Amino acid sequence: MDATVPPPHSGAGVEDGDRQPTRIQALNREIILEAALEVFSVHGFRGSTVDQIAAHAAMSKPNLLYYFRRKQDIYRAVLERTLRDWLVPLAAIDPAGDPVEELRRYITEKLRMVAEKPAASRLFANEILAGAPVMGDFLETTLKELVDEKAGIILEWVRRGQLAPVDPHHLIFMIWATTQHYADFDVQIRAVMGERVDRPGFREQAAQAVLTLVLNGLKPRPVA
Secondary structure (H helix, E strand, O other): OOOOOOOOOOOOHHHOOOOOOOHHHHHHHHHHHHHHHHHHHHHHHHHOOHHHHHHHOOOOHHHHHHHOOOHHHHHHHHHHHHHHHHHHHHHOOOOOOOHHHHHHHHHHHHHHHHHHOHHHHHHHHHHHHOOOOOOHHHHHHHHHHHHHHHHHHHHHHHHOOOOOOOOHHHHHHHHHHHHHHHHHOHHHHHHHHHHHHHOOOHHHHHHHHHHHHHHHHHOOOOOO
C-alpha cells in the first residue's frame, strides 16, 4: 500500500482542541501562510516579523495571532505545507504503472511546482542549509518512510529489467536536485542566460532537457 502524507502539525490557535475551522477561518489561514511564505523567503526566519506577515496578509496583528500564536508556528506551518505538497506527486508513483511514464509524470510535476512556487523551494532550501532545526523530525519520519517505500518500488522495477540498474535513493536525490535547481539558483541561471529565462517556452525547454537526460539514462539497455 502506498504511503500517505498525514495531516500537518497545526501550531494554530484556532485549531486547538477538537474544533474544526470554518470556511472563513480556513481561508484566512491560507492567506496568512501565503503571506508568510513571501516574507520568510525574502528575509529568512530571523529577519521576518509577525508585523511584516500581517501587513503582507492585509490583516491586523491581533487577527493574525488568533490563528497562530507565534512566528515559529507560522514558519513551521509554511514548511509543513510546502513539504506535504511536494510529497503528493511522489506518493502517487504507482508500482503497477509503466516505470518510465511514472517517473516522467513525477519529474514533470516537480518542475511545475517549483516553477509556480519558487519561494517555497528557496525557503525549504534555507531550512535544510540551517540544519533543519524545525523540520528535522518530519524529515526523519514522514519523508524517510515515503522515500524508502518509493525506492523499494524503483528497485523492483530494476530487478524486473524495466529500468537500467540505478540506486533508487540516489535517483530520487538527483531528481530533487535537478528540479529544484531552477528555483533555488534562479539568480545564477539568470546571470548565465539573461533575458532568455523570461521568454515563452523556457520552462518547457528546461523540463524537456531534464526528462531527456534522466529518462534516457533509465531505459533498459538491450542485451548484446
